[in-house]
Amino acid sequence: MTRAATEGQDDKYKVIIATDCGSTTTKAILIEYKNGEYRQTFRGEAPTTVEAPFEDVTKGVLNSIQEIEELSGRKILDGDKVITPANGEVGVDAYISTSSAGGGLQMMVAGAIKTMTAESAQRAALGAGAIVMDVLASNDKRLPHQKIERIRQLRPDMILLSGGTDGGTVTHVVELAEYIAAADPKPRLGIGYRLPILYAGNNKAQEQVKEILGEKMELVITENLRPTLERENLMPARLEIQNLFLEHVMAQAPGYKKLIAMTSTDIMPTPGAVGQIMQTIAKMNNINVIGVDIGGATTDVFSVIGEIFNRTVSANYGMSYSISNVLADATLENVMRWLSFDIDEKDVRDRIKNKMIRPTTIPQTLDELKIEQAIAREALRLSFDQHKLLAVGLKGVQQTRSLSDVFTQEESGQSIIKMLELDMIVGSGGVLSHAPRRSQSMSMMIDSFQPEGITSITVDSIFMMPHLGVLSKINPRAATEVFEKDCLIYLGTCIAPVGMAKDGTKIMDYKIKMGDKVISESINFGELKFYHLGPDESAEVELSPLKNFDVGKGAGKTHRGTIKGGVVGLVIDGRGRPLIVPSDQKLRKQRITEWNKAMDLYPKY
Amino acid sequence: MAHAYTPGLRVAKKTIIRKKRILPLKGDVVKKVGDRVLRDEIVAKTDLPGEVHTVNIVNRLGIMPDEINNYMLKKVGDTIAKDEIIAESKSFIKWFKTKIESPISGKIESISPVTGQVLLREPPRPVEVHAYLNGTIAETIPREGVVIESVASFIQGIFGIGGEVWGPLEFVAKAPSEALDASKLNASHKGKILVAGSFASFEAINKAISVGATGLIVGGIRDGDLRQILGYDLGVAITGTEKVGITLVLTEGFGEIAMADRTFNALKAREGAIASISGATQIRAGVIRPEIIIPYDDEDAKSALCDEGGEAQSVKPGDSIRIIRQPYFGKIGVVHSLPPELQAIESETKARILEVIFPDSPKPVVIPRANIELIQE
Structure with missing residues (x-):
């Protein structure tokens, strides 16, 4: 159930406490409206308490909030209750939270055709913040009994x-429903409850789907996510996934019923919330953004290009739990090419x-x-490659594609990013936020994403x-102000x-005017060149690439504009695109x- | 702050172990609270639904899906034998009839007038959960399983492969720093759980498999050898289902590294006793480490429980610790001091550190606190 009544009320909330319940750590931040602006003022953290011996997520939440109470002097808790609203140095106006504890939201998706409805379903699930465990399709080349065994x-x-599209053939989707019913899969958490299944196919x-699955599972029906071949309608499915996550999945996790009662608005899956802020920022500044969150077990990539939002999760690329998998997929040779x-x-x-x-x-x-x-570098590169594979095809509800585009989605995918x-x-x-030198973060991102x-x-x-x-969701102004002032650190351009x-051949002349x-x-x-350009500084640039090179205005065309500095500065990357590390070992190390x-x-060095 | 906490693997010489034994699906619990159980006894059982097979009747008979029921000779729930005819076309001339035979013995699960598909299900497969260790049923979880309590030596490894096995413990190394010598393995090791010292090579592990040893407990192996044994590069540490002919438990990690004295001695004290071991490892939220459980069969020994290394232990100056990362990986030293403030280490990372004195050098060495393990003797 969404608590829409609390949404969009903006400046009603001046003091906000927010927590993120991660798999290992619960992180709390305090946001306050002071001197005419919203700022993040204090931060606390405590181990997450979803597992034995505590088995109650709210204990970790309360511990992290207590740390903020100690640091800020503000009394926020009355026993295990959050005091609302704020009155002077007591209480807060809202308490909000995200969660990825207990492995986050793990889903299986199914669609009739692998590159069409199944891919749209995958995008819907990922965008809602899920990890997609498998994608089932009528034409995925697995035999019926193999599909059933896999679901089980x-x-x-x-x-x-x-x-299926609305009003179209029902055979494929009913067949998939029959396989799911025959497999009768059990939910990951809680041996005794019915598995939620969301139907978003041919109306x-x-x-028929109700008849086949209604009695066995917790069936919820929503609008078709692909009502016509050239139209994708992901939002109703995404919202329904987040509702089901809250009502069924999280309700099974220890202490979540208490947590849901404590919060002022719905708890969101962590990646869903990160996607939300990315979209808000891109929209407000009218820019195209790619975001990455590289953790110990998984790496999430987000992109907001024009109106299109995409998110992918590389469930087995990360820096600790999944580090070995990065090596297995990237190969040792590719890892070692970055070492001198x-x-x-x-x-x-x-x-x-x-x-x-x-x-x-x-x-x-x-x-x-x-x-x-x-x-x-390799984990980021592989995760971005996976993102590019899925950030393809249809462009949301408003976008109309010609029929000829519909059958060439993989190719048209190249054009999205x-x-x-x-x-x-x-x-x-x-690995990016806590690198000993900020220049290391910048270098890792340039080498793996290869910005152009x-x-x-x-x-x-x-x-x-x-x-x-x-x-x-409850105060967009506070979110963007804090994002700009306290969250985002500009490394440079x-x-x-x-x-x-x-x-060794010349590829660009340039002029940089700094003061x-x-x-x-x-x-x-x-070559790679570097210039200091501080966080509050900007520079006028005139970039004149040679005839086979492009900096955004077309091959050989001069670009004039203003660029922003950052805590690292300005990097001019003449290594070409795609970036090729020399294969000759001596030259490579040099x-x-x-x-x-x-x-x-x-x-x- | 004069102390720090470090996570440690449990090494308990004598403790009370409570082990949950749970069915994959709801079923029947066949033991009751207070029952004494042996490791190979069944404590709970259930039936897993049989495999499903599909037959597309409409395609085979060339009919429309909504006509399917007119051609079926069997209905939902009917028992069928392999090769029994389940549907046939209508024809006045007997020889022109197309007959569809069942590919399995089992039951008709569903007949779809939408897809024209018939699903057939094989008979259920029984699944049984064994006790795995000798002990007493302390608790039953209705329709799900039991909790077995046992007085036992309990040792956690750092990584393992292979499922639950049991057998008598036999040492094949004289000291924790001794690598396993393949030539010492022979037919007498069949059915045994071998304890080696610092290292087992690919050849040594293969020899252990070929002589029929059921388990091998060792300090370390090389990653390249693991890849050869498994036949693939292990990406994510979720193991326990491998079928390589042996269950492997590493107590220290990858590379050649002496087994901790405490682990070696705890195992040595139980040489000859029957150990239940599992290589199952899951290094994610809800960590599972491989385990070695060696029950004391004289249960009255409860009175003589020993202390054990807890999971979060306090580190103080004077404590023995082991380094678990380069450049001092595997070295043992004594904590000299625990400065409270963050310090920049060689990598320029700012971290909480401690100063350690190694036996071969009197000068204290700086180590990040995240890179040590406490040794309690």
């Missing part, structure tokens, strides 16, 4: 069934496995840090995007001409050393 083995929190098949020193292959393998089994250890030596950051049109990359997660043209690179200072995502040339100083230089292919030196990444 998985223990999802919820199933999303779609298929003509609703009765030699290391025994067997030794690296053992080190990475040891990080996996002891995930809380930290790199003590510089070489260990460099290895971890090399792995991060155009790096030259991207304005900003936002990084989040330990002119792109701002930023990081989330202390991982508060989830909190701000829920906040944007990356200018990368797109094209390929012979190593009274004017720099007139050029960059050769394979290049890595030069690039590291240019950005002053480490105390020793």
Whole structure:
């Protein structure tokens, strides 16, 4: 049930406490309206208490809020209740929360055709904040009994069934419903409750689906997520997923009923909230944004390009629990290409496995840090590749595509994320937010995302995007102000001409005017240059790429404009796109050393 | 702050273990509270629904889906035998009839007039849950399983592969730092759970499998060897279902690393006793570590319970610790001091640290607190 009454009331809430219940840590932040602006003022954290011996998520929440009480002097709790509304230094106006504790929301999705309804269903589930365990389709090349066996083995929190356009053929979607009914899958949490299943397919098949699944499962029917071939309608399914998450899945997790009663608005799945804030920011500033949150187990990628929002989760790419999987998929060779020193292959393998089994250890030596950051580059690259594969095709309800487009979705997918049109990359997660030098975060993001043209690179200072995502539902102004002032750290701007040339040949002349100083230089292919440009500074640039290179205005066309600085500065990346690390070992090591030196990444290169 | 807390794996010489034994689906619990059970006894059982097979009748008979019931010879719920005819076309001439036979023995699950598909289900498969360790039923969870209580030595490993097995413990290393010598393994090790020291190579593990050992407990193995044993690169540490012919429990990690004295001695004290071990590991929210449980069969021994290494232990100056990450991985030292403030370490990461003295150097060395494990002897 959505508490819409509380939404959109904006300035009614001047003091807000927000928590994010993660798998391991519950993080609380306090947001206050002071001197005419909203600021994040205090932060507290405590271990999450979903598992034994506590088995009550609210204990960790109360502990994290208590830490804020101690730091701020504000009395927020009365026993285990949040005092509302705020009155002077007592109480808050609202308490809001997100959650990914207990492994988040795990779903299986099904659709008639793999590249059509099944893909739309996958986008709906991911956008709502779920991890998609498997995508089932009539034409996924698995035999019927293999599909049934797979459904039975998985223990999802919820199933999303779609298929067919409204009024079209019902056969495929009914067939999928029959398989699901035969498999009779059990929910992951709670042995005794009925698995929620959301039907968002052909409206003509609703009765048949009800007949097949209605008695066995907790069936909810919503609008078709693909009412016609050229129209995708994901929002009703996404909202229904979040409702079911709250009512069924979270209600099974220990202490959540209490938590739901404590909050002023609905609890959101953490990635759903991060997606929300990304969309708010992109819309308010009218920019295209790509965001990434790299954790220990999973990496989430978000993109807001024009009106289109996409989110993917790479469930097995991360920096601790899943580190070994990054190595397995990226290959050791690709990890080691970012290192300027030699290391025994067997030794690296053992080190990475040891990080996996002891995930809380930290790199003590510089070489260990460099290895971890090399792995991060590969984890980010792989996750972004996966994102690009899914951020394809239809463009929301308003978008109309011609029938000829409908059958070539994978190809049209290339056109959704155009790096030259991207304005900003936002990084989040330990390896990016807590890198010893901010230049390391910037370098990791440039190497893995390979921005083209002119792109701002930023990081989330202390991982508060989830909190701000829920906040944007009840007070969008507070959410954007805090995002701009306290959450987002501008690292700087990356200018990368797109094209390929012979190593060492000139690819661009440029002029940079910073205050009274004017720099007139050029960059050769394979080079990386760096200039200090502070967080409150900007520069006028005139970029004149050579005829085969493009910085956003077309090949060989000059671009004039203003760029923003940051805590790192301005990077001019002449390494070409796609970025190719030399295969010759001697040259590769020399290049890595030069690039590291240019950005002053480490105390020793 | 003069102390810090570090997570540790449990090594208990004698403790009370409560082990949940739960069915995958609801079923019948066959033991009651107070019953003594042996490791190979069944404590709960259920029937898993049989596999489902599909037959598309309408395609095979060339009819419309809504006509299907006119052609079916069986209805939902009917029992069928393999090759029994379940549907046939209508024809005046017997030889022109198309007959559809059942590919399995079982029951008709559903007949769909929408898709024209008939689902057939095989008979249910029984599933039984064994006690896994000797003990007493302390609790029953209606229709789900039991909790078994046992006085036992309990040791957690850091990583493992393979499922639950049991057998007598036999040492194949004289010291914790001794690597497993494959040539020492022979037919007498069949059915045993072997305890090696610091390291087992691919050859040694293979030899253990070939002589029929059921389990191997060792300090470390190489990741490359694990890949060869499994036949693939293990990406995520969720294990326990591997079928490689042996259950493997690593007590320390990857590489050659001496088994902790405390673990080695706790196991040595129980040499010859029957251990129940599992390699199941899950390093995610809700961590599962591999385990070695060695019950004391004289249950009156409850009075003599020993202390154990808890899960969150306090570290103080003078404590023995082990380093669990490079550059001192595996080294043992003594805590010299625990400065409270954050310090920048070589990687420039700001972290809480402690100073350690190693036996081979009198000068204290700085180590991040996140990179140590407490050793309690």
